[in-house]
Amino acid sequence: MAEFFDTITGILGLLTWTQLCFLIIGVAAGVIVGALPGVGPLLGVVMAIPFTFYMDPISSMALLMGIYQGGSYGGALSATIIGIPGTPMAAATLLDGHPMALGGRASFAVTLSTIASSFGGVLSGIVLIAVAPALASIAIKFGPSEVAAFAFLGLTTIGALSGGSAAKGWLMGFLGLLIASVGLDPVSGASRFTFGSVYLGSGISLIPLLVGLFSISEILRQIERPMRVHDTSSNVSASMEAFRTVITRPINYIRSSLMGVFIGILPGIGGVTASFLSYRAAMVFKKKGDPKFGKGNPDGVISSEAANSAVAGGALIPMLAMSIPGDPIVAVLMGGLMIQGIQPGATMFLNYPDVIDGIFAVFVLGALFILPIGLFFVRIIVVLMRLPQWAIMSVVLMISVIGTYTVAREIMDLWMLLFFGVAGYLLRKADYPLSPIVVGFVLGPIFENNFRRTGLVSQGDIVGYVADRPITLAVLVVIVLFLAFPLFNALKRKKTNIPI
Amino acid sequence: MTLRQREITGAIAIMVIVSFYLHLTTQIDLAFSSELETIAGPRAYPRIILVIMGALCVLLLIQSWFAQPKETSEETGEKSLVSVVLAILMLCIFASAFEPVGYIFTVPPLVFAAALLNRARNWKSAALTALISTACLLIIFRYGLNIVLPEGLLGIDWIF
Numbered sequence: 050m051a052e053f054f055d056t057i058t059g060i061l062g063l064l065t066w067t068q069l070c071f072l073i074i075g076v077a078a079g080v081i082v083g084a085l086p087g088v089g090p091l092l093g094v095v096m097a098i099p100f101t102f103y104m105d106p107i108s109s110m111a112l113l114m115g116i117y118q119g120g121s122y123g124g125a126l127s128a129t130i131i132g133i134p135g136t137p138m139a140a141a142t143l144l145d146g147h148p149m150a151l152g153g154r155a156s157f158a159v160t161l162s163t164i165a166s167s168f169g170g171v172l173s174g175i176v177l178i179a180v181a182p183a184l185a186s187i188a189i190k191f192g193p194s195e196v197a198a199f200a201f202l203g204l205t206t207i208g209a210l211s212g213g214s215a216a217k218g219w220l221m222g223f224l225g226l227l228i229a230s231v232g233l234d235p236v237s238g239a240s241r242f243t244f245g246s247v248y249l250g251s252g253i254s255l256i257p258l259l260v261g262l263f264s265i266s267e268i269l270r271q272i273e274r275p276m277r278v279h280d281t282s283s284n285v286s287a288s289m290e291a292f293r294t295v296i297t298r299p300i301n302y303i304r305s306s307l308m309g310v311f312i313g314i315l316p317g318i319g320g321v322t323a324s325f326l327s328y329r330a331a332m333v334f335k336k337k338g339d340p341k342f343g344k345g346n347p348d349g350v351i352s353s354e355a356a357n358s359a360v361a362g363g364a365l366i367p368m369l370a371m372s373i374p375g376d377p378i379v380a381v382l383m384g385g386l387m388i389q390g391i392q393p394g395a396t397m398f399l400n401y402p403d404v405i406d407g408i409f410a411v412f413v414l415g416a417l418f419i420l421p422i423g424l425f426f427v428r429i430i431v432v433l434m435r436l437p438q439w440a441i442m443s444v445v446l447m448i449s450v451i452g453t454y455t456v457a458r459e460i461m462d463l464w465m466l467l468f469f470g471v472a473g474y475l476l477r478k479a480d481y482p483l484s485p486i487v488v489g490f491v492l493g494p495i496f497e498n499n500f501r502r503t504g505l506v507s508q509g510d511i512v513g514y515v516a517d518r519p520i521t522l523a524v525l526v527v528i529v530l531f532l533a534f535p536l537f538n539a540l541k542r543k544k545t546n547i548p549i
Numbered sequence: 550m551t552l553r554q555r556e557i558t559g560a561i562a563i564m565v566i567v568s569f570y571l572h573l574t575t576q577i578d579l580a581f582s583s584e585l586e587t588i589a590g591p592r593a594y595p596r597i598i599l600v601i602m603g604a605l606c607v608l609l610l611i612q613s614w615f616a617q618p619k620e621t622s623e624e625t626g627e628k629s630l631v632s633v634v635l636a637i638l639m640l641c642i643f644a645s646a647f648e649p650v651g652y653i654f655t656v657p658p659l660v661f662a663a664a665l666l667n668r669a670r671n672w673k674s675a676a677l678t679a680l681i682s683t684a685c686l687l688i689i690f691r692y693g694l695n696i697v698l699p700e701g702l703l704g705i706d707w708i709f
Contacts, residue, residue, distance in 0.1 A: 103694050216612065220563065220605040226598050227570070234591040239578045241595060242570065265640075272636050272666050273629040439667035439675070444682050446663045447656060450640075451686055454647065455696050463644040471637060479559030480552060497594055504593075 063410040064107065071108045072411055075115020076418045077426065082116065083123020084434055085441060086133045087271060090120020091484075094381050095263045096445065098388070099256050099452030106389040107407035111415075113385050114361075114408070117378050118415040121320065121358050122166035122423060125350075126430060129158045138320035138357040141328040145342065145349030152345055160291035161347055162354040163423035165302065169355035170416025172306040173313065173362025177369075178409045180314075184370035188395035193506065194515055196372075196394075197499035198524035200492045203373035204485070205531045206315070215534075218485045221476070225489020226496065228253050235494070236501055248461045255384045256456050257465035258490060262483050264449040265470025270477060271442050294347050301331055301351050309356035313363020313375055320357040320376070327356035358419075362412060368393055369405065372495050377484035383491050394495070556613045564606040571599045632666050639663070651701020656683045 064072070075097070082093030093116045101109035124136030129146035142162055149158035191199070204222045231242045232252030243249040295302075305327035312323040331352035332342050340346050364375025365382075372394035374380035386393050391401055398405055453466050473483055507514030515521050550558070577592045643659045657679040664675035690696045 100694065103696070214609070214612065216605050216608050220602060220609065223598050223602045223605065224563075227595065227602065230595050230598065234577070237591045239591040241577055241591065242573055268663070268667075269633050269636055272632045275668050437669070439664045439669040440678050442667045443660045443663035443669075443675075443678065447660050447682055447686060450643065450659070451652075451656065451690070451698070455690060455694075455698070460644065460648055463647065467637070467640050467644060470640070474633070476559065479555045481559060501594060 063406050064111070064414070068105075068108045068111045068407070068411070069414070071104070072111035072115045072415055073418060073422070075112040076119040076415055077115075077422050079116035079119020079121075080123040080126070080419070080422055080426075080430055081119075081433055083120035083136055083139075084126040084430055085123075085436075086127055086131075087267070087438065088441065088445065089124070089136050090117055091378050091381070092263055092267060092445070093120050094378055094385075095259045096448050096452065098259060098381065098385055099456045101385055102256075102388055102456045106386065106391055106401070106404045107411065109385055109389055110382070110404070110408050111411045113382055114411050115415050115418070117382065118170055118358070118361055118412070118419060119422070121361055122163070122354070122419050123430075124357075125162040125166065125354055126159060126423075126427070127434060129162065129350075130155055130431060131434070136320075138324055138360075139353070140321065141324040141353035141357075142350055144328070144353075145344070145346045148343070148345040149350070154288075154345070156288040157291050157294075157347075158345075158350055159427055160288040160424060161294065161350045163420060163427075164291065164295050165305075165351045165354035166358040166423070167416055167420040168302050169306040169309055169358035170361065170419060171413055172303070172355075173310045173359035174409070174413035174416055176307075176310045177362040177365055177412060181366045181369045182398060182405075184366060185395040185398040188371045189399070191395070191520065192518070193499040193502035194518050194521040195524065197496055197503055198521045198528070199371050199373055200496040200499065202524050202528050202531070203367075203492055204489060204496070205528050214480075217481050221481055221483065222485035222489040225486040225491075226493045227489075228258065228486070229490045229493025230497065235498060248459070253465065253490075254457065254462060255388065255490070256453050257462045258469050259381060259384065259487060260449045260453050261466040261469025262473040262486060264445060265466060266473030266477055266483070268442050268446050268449075269470065269474040271438065275438060291347075295351070298336075298348060298351060301334070301348050302355050304330060304334075305352040305355035306359040309359025310363040312356070313360035314366050315375070320360040323356040323360045324353040327352040358416065365408075365412070369397065369408070370395060372492070374488055374491060377487055380484070380487045380491050384487070387491065392495075553613055553616070557610060560606045560609040560613065564603060564610075567599050567603045567606065571596065571603070574599070636663070636666050639666070647701075648699045649701055651703050652687065652698040653683070653703055654701060656686070 078097070079090055079093055082088045083090050094113050097112055097116055101112055104112070120136065121138060124134050124139030125142045125146060128134040128139040128143035129150050132143060132147040132150075134140045134143050146158040146162060149155065188199075204226070205219065229252070231249055233239070233243075233250055234241055240250060308327045308330065309320075309323045312326065313320075328342075328349055331346075331348040334348075335342065335346070336348065339348065342349050360376070361379075364379045367373040367375050368379045368383050372383070372392070374383050383393050386397075386404075391397060391404060450463065450466065453462050454460070456462065476483060503514065504511060515525070574592050574596050577595075639659065639662050643655055647655050657676075660679035660682055661675050664678060665672065669675040669678075687698065690698055
């Protein structure tokens with residue numbers, strides 16, 4: 050407990066000025082990319098990854114986590130002002146935020162969502178600081194079979210809860226594992242799927258994969274189906290009335306933030322579910338005299354924004370403590386740490402305590418920075434939202450291509466980028482989710498090493514060995530439940546005659 | 550092509566790739582491996598993944614075949630498809646020319662072409678965006694991150 054308070058009180062002194070600057074740049078950039086429909090925090094983090102190659106680990110995390118936090122909030126701006134959520138997480142904010150804006154209260158709605166996002170982030174940061182080290186101290190005792198089982202759990206939950214068809218999610222997760230297996234075999238050194246290429250011998254790099262799958266495929270998709278240009282004529286500024294409203298509703302903030310953290314911890318569920326569940330909870334506890342939900346109720350905006358910002362802290366807990374990314378953006382953040390030569394997981398708390406403290410500091414301060422950036426620069430952000438889509442996408446293309454090349458100054462990276470871009474575009478066309486590929490790719494080496502170590506330790510009798518490991522068994526039971534979940538859902542739908 | 554047709558085509562394409570890679574696992578060299586064909590060996594792990602992928606493809610094919618047709622407003626027009634193919638070609642040309650021709654001569658045409666393919670209405674604005682963004686990125690890399698970008702044809706050191 051004393052350690053927890055030391056971390057909280059010493060948080061300001063943990064970062065250098067350079068790291069603080071990267072955090073501010075990250076949050077500001079995140080708010081902008083989050084507010085731009087068609088870009089979003091995932092693409093923002095992916096575009097920034099190549100630039101972090103040249104930074105120290107904490108600066109790198111400051112930039113990437115700033116974009117993540119700012120982007121989670123930025124979606125609320127476009128949802129409120131133009132009625133189109135910049136991110137799917139902001140869809141619940143739109144329900145009450147946009148009616149407020151239409152009624153001439155855009156400033157009130159934006160200020161409410163800014164305060165809610167900031168508060169949700171800070172609260173989830175505190176939970177992150179309290180829970181992650183405790184979880185890591187348990188996880189450090191795990192053997193290879195437990196680690197492999199947890200990695201596999203991360204993969205199955207992403208598949209089971211990826212929104213559309215679970216089988217498609219799993220297939221993409223396994224595709225990620227397969228891509229991660231290209232290169233030299235980590236145990237025997239045998240060459241796998243390299244076609245004799247020296248470039249492929251060192252494995253597929255994370256950056257061309259990420260940027261290709263998310264950035265290039267999105268650009269190709271928008272070339273095929275351009276987005277509408279939106280009117281952003283609303284005049285927005287900070288509202289004092291919103292501050293007064295906030296003070297009278299602390300329970301909603303705390304309840305929604307805690308729901309967000311809890312949902313964030315569960316891999317694969319993410320911010321959309323969190324914001325809609327807390328919105329639903331706010332409906333249950335509706336205050337008398339407030340407008341109806343969907344007609345500009347302040348609790349609707351508060352619950353949705355507090356929850357979706359709090360998801361970030363929750364999602365970081367399993368990633369830092371157990372190497373399980375809670376959502377696709379956290380999988381990319383995990384990749385960002387791996388680029389720095391740091392393997393997230395329980396051992397990170399022993400080997401890189403300074404980076405862990407830096408990440409905690411970055412997270413809490415990032416949530417606090419949302420408040421001034423969101424309130425005082427909102428006018429600039431609204432102006433940027435007027436930029437034409439062609440200008441945004443062509444600049445995104447340029448940053449993606451050049452950023453990818455400069456990491457290794459290797460022209461083959463550009464060809465890989467193009468390959469994954471076209472593959473991502475075709476997979477999107479066939480309605481396959483792309484995020485599980487990244488989760489599979491970052492979990493691949495962890496899963497493979499521990500799975501094969503389990504095979505070696507068990508000397509061939511893997512079933513007998515696992516039967517003696519209660520934690521592994523318990524995780525395997527959870528995995529079976531997750532695999533059965535979509536099947537139960539399908540049977541239930543069939544009984545009620547809902548088309549699958 | 551409807552969404553259902555695309556789903557079926559996707560599953561078949563992945564299945565073909567899976568079969569090809571399954572064949573490739575027979576070529577994984579076991580010479581340095583003491584575990585040979587055991588679960589800890591170099592062949593077993595990718596084979597397990599590929600077999601599961603194959604099973605999932607079959608499941609998806611069955612699901613798509615028997616599911617009620619989902620309809621989609623997302624029909625690709627011929628013109629849009631041509632734009633996508635042009636964009637891919639443009640990226641191929643860029644990847645081939647980037648190092649030999651250099652940053653200055655390849656990036657502005659790439660951004661300009663991307664803007665036009667994204668339906669920029671005014672070519673002058675597209676050209677201006679290309680020039681300004683190229684210059685900004687050059688400054689960020691050269692002076693902010695201290696990274697030298699390919700000089701290519703220019704080859705004049707003092708500019709970079």
